[in-house]
Amino acid sequence: xxxxxxxxxxxxxxxxxxxxxxxxxxxxxxxxxxxxxxxxxxxxxxxxxxxxxxxxxxxxxxxxxxxxxxxxxxxxxxxxxxxxxxxxxxxxxxxxxxxxxxxxxxxxxxxxxxxx
Amino acid sequence: xxxxxxxxxxxxxxxxxxxxxxxxxxxxxxxxxxxxxxxxxxxxxxxxxxxxxxxxxxxxxxxxxxxxxxxxxxxxxxxxxxxxxxxxxxxxxxxxxxxxxxxxxxxxxxxxxxx
Numbered sequence: 001x002x003x004x005x006x007x008x009x010x011x012x013x014x015x016x017x018x019x020x021x022x023x024x025x026x027x028x029x030x031x032x033x034x035x036x037x038x039x040x041x042x043x044x045x046x047x048x049x050x051x052x053x054x055x056x057x058x059x060x061x062x063x064x065x066x067x068x069x070x071x072x073x074x075x076x077x078x079x080x081x082x083x084x085x086x087x088x089x090x091x092x093x094x095x096x097x098x099x100x101x102x103x104x105x106x107x108x109x110x111x112x113x114x115x116x
Numbered sequence: 117x118x119x120x121x122x123x124x125x126x127x128x129x130x131x132x133x134x135x136x137x138x139x140x141x142x143x144x145x146x147x148x149x150x151x152x153x154x155x156x157x158x159x160x161x162x163x164x165x166x167x168x169x170x171x172x173x174x175x176x177x178x179x180x181x182x183x184x185x186x187x188x189x190x191x192x193x194x195x196x197x198x199x200x201x202x203x204x205x206x207x208x209x210x211x212x213x214x215x216x217x218x219x220x221x222x223x224x225x226x227x228x229x230x231x
């Protein structure tokens with residue numbers, strides 16, 4: 001199965017700065033990489049995803065980049081705001097080459113704190 | 117679109133009782149639903165995968181007789197924690213996938229406290 005490593009575990013930035021969270025994966029067959037935001041006491045919310053046929057995807061202040069050769073992908077948040085404070089999880093298919101019914105392997109999570 | 121609900125949001129029960137948690141996909145047909153458990157400040161731990169109309173597949177170390185999962189329709193899956201004990205206290209989250217959607221969409225979670 002897939003192995004996903006996420007860094008950093010905590011990230012503290014000032015409002016207006018950019019934040020970058022990185023994940024590496026092990027299975028070269030993985031072809032789909034979602035990012036989730038989880039606020040305290042709530043379920044994770046899908047914020048952006050990317051397929052392996054593109055190298056970058058943007059949605060307003062959020063972007064994800066993918067480097068298939070190096071097997072890593074990153075979440076970029078620009079012009080951070082206090083409401084961006086949350087735990088962010090990356091994920092990759094659990095078994096991209098097999099039958100896993102869409103199971104995902106999650107990273108360890110990054111606690112992002114945006115200071116006003 | 118892709119809204120998943122969970123009920124109840126919080127439940128407190130006595131040790132030895134059973135608790136049922138419902139997970140519903142509100143605007144799409146969920147061919148697959150997943151149940152996770154999350155401890156404080158930790159990542160999501162997958163407990164089981166359920167496909168509509170078939171038995172759930174449990175992850176290693178998860179007791180299938182303790183955590184009963186039923187996926188009776190394309191919009192509803194239930195998790196029943198049987199004979200709950202204090203160590204079962206946790207945040208339980210479901211997710212659903214299907215309807216041509218690539219990813220999983222999560223419910224808001226259920227906080228279970230066993231006294």
